[in-house]
Amino acid sequence: MHAPVLHAPRAVAADTSLIASWLPLPGLGLIPCNSFVIRSAQPVLVDTGVAGLRGDFLAALGEAVDPADLRWIWIPHMDADHIGNLAAVLELAPKARVVTNYLGMGKMGLLGLPQDRAYLLNPGQALDVGDRKLRALRPPSWDAPETTALFDERTRAFFCVDAFGAIHQEPSESAAAIPAGSLAEGMALWTSVDQHWLGRVDRSKFDRALGEVDALRPDVILGSHLPPASGITQRLLRSLRDSADVPAFVGPDQAALEAMMSA
Ligand SMILES: [Fe+2]
Numbered sequence: 001m002h003a004p005v006l007h008a009p010r011a012v013a014a015d016t017s018l019i020a021s022w023l024p025l026p027g028l029g030l031i032p033c034n035s036f037v038i039r040s041a042q043p044v045l046v047d048t049g050v051a052g053l054r055g056d057f058l059a060a061l062g063e064a065v066d067p068a069d070l071r072w073i074w075i076p077h078m079d080a081d082h083i084g085n086l087a088a089v090l091e092l093a094p095k096a097r098v099v100t101n102y103l104g105m106g107k108m109g110l111l112g113l114p115q116d117r118a119y120l121l122n123p124g125q126a127l128d129v130g131d132r133k134l135r136a137l138r139p140p141s142w143d144a145p146e147t148t149a150l151f152d153e154r155t156r157a158f159f160c161v162d163a164f165g166a167i168h169q170e171p172s173e174s175a176a177a178i179p180a181g182s183l184a185e186g187m188a189l190w191t192s193v194d195q196h197w198l199g200r201v202d203r204s205k206f207d208r209a210l211g212e213v214d215a216l217r218p219d220v221i222l223g224s225h226l227p228p229a230s231g232i233t234q235r236l237l238r239s240l241r242d243s244a245d246v247p248a249f250v251g252p253d254q255a256a257l258e259a260m261m262s263a
């Protein structure tokens with residue numbers, strides 16, 4: 001696969017659709033980049049995809065929900081792969097507020113995004129969306145300090161953001177369908193690229209953070225960079241723990257890049 005692709009929305013939990021895109025990472029593999037629509041009484045969009053797929057993303061969003069009905073756009077952090085279409089969606093969704101926190105709102109300002117649309121929610125607080133509460137949590141690992149995961153108390157879906165991400169060798173619709181060794185390798189590679197600070201943390205404190213995910217007893221783990229994962233929570237926790245031991249990824253330097261480009 002040499003070009004990014006975006007798939008039509010599909011159900012991954014009750015009232016919950018996934019809009020998945022797959023992006024090539026030259027020399028490494030593929031990374032999924034997921035957004036979700038929760039059709040709660042007050043509809044929620046979680047993440048807005050990448051800018052390079054804007055037309056496809058907005059079409060898929062329109063299949064999952066009328067954007068004009070959206071009340072919340074939950075942005076777990078302000079990285080480019082999560083806010084690529086935020087400005088476009090805000091124009092289509094005049095009733096929607098952007099769920100973030102104080103740091104995230106600050107970054108919205110730096111990016112020229114409308115801070116007056118922000119709605120601040122901290123880990124430990126919950127968002128009432130009419131027929132359920134969405135709990136804001138700190139995930140066990142992240143790549144931006146404002147990162148806030150969420151737990152849907154009704155579907156028991158845990159939206160874990162960049163934690164439990166994996167680099168893949170081919171697209172997949174289910175994390176459980178990926179051979180265990182391949183998934184563990186892909187998680188280790190992703191973590192060494194994106195969250196290599198994990199190697200520096202106190203292991204007992206990290207274990208406590210992993211234990212908090214275990215205690216949630218999620219029915220499905222919905223990551224930004226992992227296909228939906230059901231029934232493999234213990235395996236994912238072990239793989240993320242093991243990933244902390246992998247040395248930080250170092251990409252090609254300029255000379256290596258030029259050699260790759262001319263090959
Ligand atoms: Fe990120």
Ligand SMILES: [Fe+2]
Pocket residue numbers: 079081082161162224225
């Ligand atoms: Fe991400």
